[in-house]
Amino acid sequence: MRAYVPFxxxxxxxxxxxxxxxxxxxxxxxKIADSFSARAPVRVVNVWATWCVPCVEEMNDLRTxxxxxxxxxxxxxISLDDMIPGDRNATKRKVSDFLDKKRITYTNIYxxxxxxxxxxxxxxxxEIPITIVYDRxxxxxxxxxxxxxxxxxxxxxxxxxxxx
Amino acid sequence: xxxxxxxxxxxxxxxxxxxxxxxIGAKAPAFSLANAVDGKTYAFTPGDGKISVVFFTCNQCPxxxxxxxRLIAIAKQYASKGVTFYAIDSNDEARYAEESxxxxxxxxxxxxxxxxxxxxxxxxxxxxxxxxxxxxxxxIDQKGTLRYRGYVDDSARPEERTKTGLTDALDALLANxxxxxxxxxxxxxxxxxKS
Numbered sequence: 001m002r003a004y005v006p007f008x009x010x011x012x013x014x015x016x017x018x019x020x021x022x023x024x025x026x027x028x029x030x031k032i033a034d035s036f037s038a039r040a041p042v043r044v045v046n047v048w049a050t051w052c053v054p055c056v057e058e059m060n061d062l063r064t065x066x067x068x069x070x071x072x073x074x075x076x077x078i079s080l081d082d083m084i085p086g087d088r089n090a091t092k093r094k095v096s097d098f099l100d101k102k103r104i105t106y107t108n109i110y111x112x113x114x115x116x117x118x119x120x121x122x123x124x125x126x127e128i129p130i131t132i133v134y135d136r137x138x139x140x141x142x143x144x145x146x147x148x149x150x151x152x153x154x155x156x157x158x159x160x161x162x163x164x
Numbered sequence: 165x166x167x168x169x170x171x172x173x174x175x176x177x178x179x180x181x182x183x184x185x186x187x188i189g190a191k192a193p194a195f196s197l198a199n200a201v202d203g204k205t206y207a208f209t210p211g212d213g214k215i216s217v218v219f220f221t222c223n224q225c226p227x228x229x230x231x232x233x234r235l236i237a238i239a240k241q242y243a244s245k246g247v248t249f250y251a252i253d254s255n256d257e258a259r260y261a262e263e264s265x266x267x268x269x270x271x272x273x274x275x276x277x278x279x280x281x282x283x284x285x286x287x288x289x290x291x292x293x294x295x296x297x298x299x300x301x302x303x304i305d306q307k308g309t310l311r312y313r314g315y316v317d318d319s320a321r322p323e324e325r326t327k328t329g330l331t332d333a334l335d336a337l338l339a340n341x342x343x344x345x346x347x348x349x350x351x352x353x354x355x356x357x358k359s
Contacts, residue, residue: 051226052353083351084226085321114326116318119349126315126351127296146354 021099022106023079023092027113029121032078033138035107040074042160043134045122046148049080050098054147055129059102061150062131066106068154072161077108080128083115135160185294188311188346192218192304193292197252197282200268206280208250210308215247215337217330218302219316220295222255223271224262225353228298230320232275235299238316239278242334249279254290255298255356257283263356287358297352303333303343311337314348 026032036043046062048055066075079095082088092110099108111118115126124130124145133142133156142156186192192210199206208216219235221228239249251272255263265283272281284290293302293313303312312333319325329348336343 053356054354080351083320084230114318114324115351116327116349119351125296126349127354128351 021096021104023096023099023108023110025112026109029113029118035076035109037071037074040071041136042073042157044073044075044131045078046129046131047078047080048129050095051084052128058129058148059104061148063102063104064150065153069157073157075106077106078111079108080111082110082112186310190310192308192310193289195289197284199280199282200265201272201281206282210304213306215306215334216304217247217249218252218304220252220254220290220298220300220355222253222263222298223267224260225298227320227352231299231316234316236275236278238331243278245338247334250282251277251279252282252284252289254284254287256358260356287355290355295355297350297354299352300350301330305337311343312346315350
């Protein structure tokens, strides 16, 4: 019996590691804001896809931002991988595996709604990646279309946090 | 009051963001590019009396690939109505080998493209049209005026398609009617510009 305990612990650790990604499905752009942490004074949305080269390239920078500011910044990814026709479950697994591999733990939305509706909500022209920074009230403060300039983003967030 | 000012400011910003794209009603840029399939040069002279579709695509983008069957079907359907299609790859082959002329030829032949697949070596034609992504579609009328730009459809999943941008524009022009929805939002992979 004793021999099974380490084995069970091993299985649990593997399962936890494999399922670390925080990925939720969403169809309605109006509900995006519900995924932000209510307490965070700064909210950041990043729209991306695994098939988008600059999106993949900036993932490490987004993880750094998330780790640097902790609960002060609520970072939210929105994956557009579902836009490519195919098996949804397989695509969702691919996104989840990618997030695990990149050690991304902040919430990501697996967006299943209409792309136009998302573009209207976030007011962008469809070119990804795009990163948008909002304050606590939902007012947009800064945005960058194309690959993220990490230092500029960090400087903007520090400014919003009062230089902290 | 403050809300109104903010709304107007945001609208202004949104328009400014699109400002570098070729405007609806503008004369379409001409081009003369090599076709990857037969090596011949294809020239597009706006105002040649034909309705033309110029679209930017590439070999590597999954979203462009997702729309490929649809574009092929539309091109075949509208060729009989006198519409000419030009597919352009503006990605930098020096940085992305998949975009070479040889690979373009392979793709065009394997997929049976019913249109030339043209190489925009220095990305200058994509810049001239203000294309940002693949696929990005432009419809030009018989006089050479841009009448539609944006997406093929609002979804690459046929079962979730609610709007058909390209065919709506073509049907309107073929019926001598005004294109109702002249600008739509083209999602896709960023063009890999020649630097």
